[in-house]
Amino acid sequence: MKKLGMGIFWVALGIGLIFALGAYSKSVAPGERGSFVMFYPASGAQAGGSSPRSLTGLVTVKLDSRGAIKRLVQPRVIQVSSHSVKNVGDTPRRIRFETAGFPEDTEAHSRDRAWNPETREIERDLAPGAAVDFDLLVTLPDQPAVSTPVSGTIGVVDARTGKRLSTLAVRFQQAGPAQKAGDCCAP
Amino acid sequence: MPRSALATNRLKRLAVFAVGLVLFYAPFALLVRFFGLLFPASAAGTSVADAHGACLRMPLGWLAQPWMWASLGNNALYWLPIAVLPIAAVAAGPLFCGWLCPAGALPEYLSHAIPDRFKFDFKKHVDIVPLRYGFLAGILFVPFVASSVCCSFCNFTQMQNIVSAASGNLSGFAFFSSMGLLAAAVWVVPLGLFTKGGRGWCLFLCPAGTVMGLASWASARLPWFPRVRANASLCSGCGTCSDVCPMRAIDISESDERTVNDHLCVQCQDCVGTCPTGALEYRKPS
Numbered sequence: 001m002k003k004l005g006m007g008i009f010w011v012a013l014g015i016g017l018i019f020a021l022g023a024y025s026k027s028v029a030p031g032e033r034g035s036f037v038m039f040y041p042a043s044g045a046q047a048g049g050s051s052p053r054s055l056t057g058l059v060t061v062k063l064d065s066r067g068a069i070k071r072l073v074q075p076r077v078i079q080v081s082s083h084s085v086k087n088v089g090d091t092p093r094r095i096r097f098e099t100a101g102f103p104e105d106t107e108a109h110s111r112d113r114a115w116n117p118e119t120r121e122i123e124r125d126l127a128p129g130a131a132v133d134f135d136l137l138v139t140l141p142d143q144p145a146v147s148t149p150v151s152g153t154i155g156v157v158d159a160r161t162g163k164r165l166s167t168l169a170v171r172f173q174q175a176g177p178a179q180k181a182g183d184c185c186a187p
Numbered sequence: 188m189p190r191s192a193l194a195t196n197r198l199k200r201l202a203v204f205a206v207g208l209v210l211f212y213a214p215f216a217l218l219v220r221f222f223g224l225l226f227p228a229s230a231a232g233t234s235v236a237d238a239h240g241a242c243l244r245m246p247l248g249w250l251a252q253p254w255m256w257a258s259l260g261n262n263a264l265y266w267l268p269i270a271v272l273p274i275a276a277v278a279a280g281p282l283f284c285g286w287l288c289p290a291g292a293l294p295e296y297l298s299h300a301i302p303d304r305f306k307f308d309f310k311k312h313v314d315i316v317p318l319r320y321g322f323l324a325g326i327l328f329v330p331f332v333a334s335s336v337c338c339s340f341c342n343f344t345q346m347q348n349i350v351s352a353a354s355g356n357l358s359g360f361a362f363f364s365s366m367g368l369l370a371a372a373v374w375v376v377p378l379g380l381f382t383k384g385g386r387g388w389c390l391f392l393c394p395a396g397t398v399m400g401l402a403s404w405a406s407a408r409l410p411w412f413p414r415v416r417a418n419a420s421l422c423s424g425c426g427t428c429s430d431v432c433p434m435r436a437i438d439i440s441e442s443d444e445r446t447v448n449d450h451l452c453v454q455c456q457d458c459v460g461t462c463p464t465g466a467l468e469y470r471k472p473s
Contacts, residue, residue, distance in 0.1 A: 007317040014321020015329070021340060022333030028365045029334060052254050067365030074363045107361060111235045137362050
């Protein structure tokens with residue numbers, strides 16, 4: 001009986017430790033990376049959002065949530081990534097990614113073999129229903145403005161015609177320390 | 188003599204781990220490339236070939252993400268960790284862990300550089316098997332209530348980053364997350380260098396290894412399948428086997444066939460050559 005009780009204790013401890021890790025991950029991830037899904041051709045909320053269940057047309061990275069390790073090692077580099085940039089139309093498309101509004105220091109990646117990092121183009125036709133991944137590393141300015149959040153857009157463009165097929169807004173938000181009346185910068 | 192047999196076995200395993208590295212990890216990833224040639228329209232055919240091609244952690248995480256199940260139809264390679272490796276573990280034990288997995292081998296081999304007196308022996312302080320299954324249960328079910336740690340807390344990704352960097356591709360080190368850094372540190376330092384055997388991550392935080400251990404244990408008593416087994420009549424109780432076991436799977440206090448714990452043993456066979464009386468063999472049940 002004692003052995004069974006101890007066995008249950010160790011199982012519960014394992015579950016508890018993973019729960020703690022999961023809770024930590026949940027608390028810091030929104031400040032370190034923006035995960036999203038993106039559909040094309042689409043517009044507005046249909047273009048995508050932070051998950052398939054949350055199509056908002058906007059991805060928000062809450063910088064205040066960054067973990068202590070991230071703040072110590074690499075506080076300014078944020079990843080905005082998607083496992084699924086999906087052709088929801090009915091014709092095959094060749095696509096290119098365009099970004100606008102971000103600080104100049106960005107780096108784009110895809111794990112697709114047809115990815116051309118110079119042109120940011122997937123150099124093959126993507127059939128209806130096909131999806132590719134896309135990562136954008138954004139290096140934020142030294143002091144992201146508290147009152148004016150850094151933001152930008154990720155666009156999917158038809159590489160043949162140049163027509164914009166979808167646009168998703170990304171916002172890096174930082175609340176900063178609470179301001180009180182009398183502070184120099186308080187309104 | 189037994190110590191030289193141990194060194195020979197470790198060298199043999201190191202050579203096979205190198206094969207595992209070439210099969211699964213970029214820039215080689217030959218197995219992933221082979222599947223890509225067989226199924227050019229699948230994810231294995233269209234994505235960059237690396238360690239993520241044959242991942243078990245992701246399909247486990249998809250228990251809480253049913254919309255991802257379609258990926259199983261789009262990548263035949265996912266069936267390797269989901270079906271082929273557990274079936275192989277039924278037939279011969281978790282040989283993948285003991286002989287082919289470079290992410291398990293790296294901390295194990297690095298830990299040989301640290302004197303044992305500085306290492307923590309989980310076997311002496313923890314009931315490893317239920318804790319291991321507790322971690323697996325957590326990895327499976329915590330995503331329903333908190334964040335999944337399948338991808339963010341992955342040593343395969345860290346290993347891939349190291350191999351890519353060694354081949355000149357530093358992109359894996361362009362971005363660090365708190366969880367990624369924590370995983371890398373825990374994998375190599377407390378659960379690697381400073382764990383007796385060097386395989387603390389394999390013991391607790393690798394769901395693929397735990398699933399294969401379960402498959403191995405469930406089939407170990409069947410008459411057709413070989414495992415590392417002890418012959419109690421030959422055992423002198425010297426404890427050498429237990430001392431060299433990287434998975435802390437041998438308990439010499441029970442001098443019968445249960446001496447080798449089938450939940451944990453990865454069939455590396457370091458113990459077999461080390462035993463001075465030849466009491467351990469990789470064989471079918473007698």
